[in-house]
Amino acid sequence: MSTFTPNKSLQVDGWLDAIAWNEQSLVPVIAQEAGSKDVLMMAWMNRDALLETLRLGEAVYWSRSRQKLWHKGEESGHTQKVKEIRLDCDGDTILLLVEQKDGIACHTGEHSCFFMQWDSVSSNWQKISKS
Amino acid sequence: MSTFTPNKSLQVDGWLDAIAWNEQSLVPVIAQEAGSKDVLMMAWMNRDALLETLRLGEAVYWSRSRQKLWHKGEESGHTQKVKEIRLDCDGDTILLLVEQKDGIACHTGEHSCFFMQWDSVSSNWQKISKS
Numbered sequence: 001m002s003t004f005t006p007n008k009s010l011q012v013d014g015w016l017d018a019i020a021w022n023e024q025s026l027v028p029v030i031a032q033e034a035g036s037k038d039v040l041m042m043a044w045m046n047r048d049a050l051l052e053t054l055r056l057g058e059a060v061y062w063s064r065s066r067q068k069l070w071h072k073g074e075e076s077g078h079t080q081k082v083k084e085i086r087l088d089c090d091g092d093t094i095l096l097l098v099e100q101k102d103g104i105a106c107h108t109g110e111h112s113c114f115f116m117q118w119d120s121v122s123s124n125w126q127k128i129s130k131s
Numbered sequence: 132m133s134t135f136t137p138n139k140s141l142q143v144d145g146w147l148d149a150i151a152w153n154e155q156s157l158v159p160v161i162a163q164e165a166g167s168k169d170v171l172m173m174a175w176m177n178r179d180a181l182l183e184t185l186r187l188g189e190a191v192y193w194s195r196s197r198q199k200l201w202h203k204g205e206e207s208g209h210t211q212k213v214k215e216i217r218l219d220c221d222g223d224t225i226l227l228l229v230e231q232k233d234g235i236a237c238h239t240g241e242h243s244c245f246f247m248q249w250d251s252v253s254s255n256w257q258k259i260s261k262s
Contacts, residue, residue: 018247037168087245089238090244093172106220113220114226117218
């Protein structure tokens with residue numbers, strides 16, 4: 001059951017301390033499509049990214065390559081509307097349940113970033129046509 | 132469609148280089164229940180853990196706290212039978228689809244480790260009864 005509504009005036013508070021930020025002050029975030037339950041991608045958040053996500057109601061990550069906040073879809077249009085946010089037992093991973101705009105999460109144009117699959121016959125990774 | 136079968140004699144080879152191991156030579160691994168599609172947990176693998184997973188057909192992680200291979204369920208009995216292994220577009224995250232023995236993935240006895248949920252009313256994390 002979704003209990004999430006964005007809160008534009010949410011302030012930094014003790015709830016941020018429930019998260020076991022890593023040595024780079026980041027936490028891994030799994031994005032799962034709320035309807036299909038497909039795992040779409042994994043990305044990272046810092047405190048500002050999580051705060052922005054909660055304020056905006058859309059996924060905002062920390063881009064490690066560009067070293068800046070990354071409002072997912074800001075260029076592609078493939079935004080992720082947050083339906084639910086979960087935290088794991090030891091506070092070191094976040095799970096976002098999202099509505100994926102256009103159903104495309106991956107920068108390659110695929111639905112999910114997880115479109116390579118281990119193939120036991122060839123003992124190698126193979127692209128799957130439908131991810 | 133699952134294409135995974137364990138291969139006891141699988142050797143180290145180029146397929147390991149498809150993975151973008153991090154600076155600690157680890158890769159994050161998302162475990163998702165194959166039937167329910169629930170995200171169960173996030174853990175880490177090094178090369179040996181992935182090789183053992185592929186050989187055994189059950190999830191073997193690298194325990195960062197204990198600094199050793201961790202055959203999930205070796206003590207609790209809550210093993211994870213691998214149905215499918217996926218890799219993401221930039222090779223830096225693995226997704227395992229598993230059959231979770233007894234339906235319990237979390238060391239707390241919960242089905243999934245993601246049993247804390249953001250509650251917009253209290254602006255804090257709340258335990259959910261059914262994860």
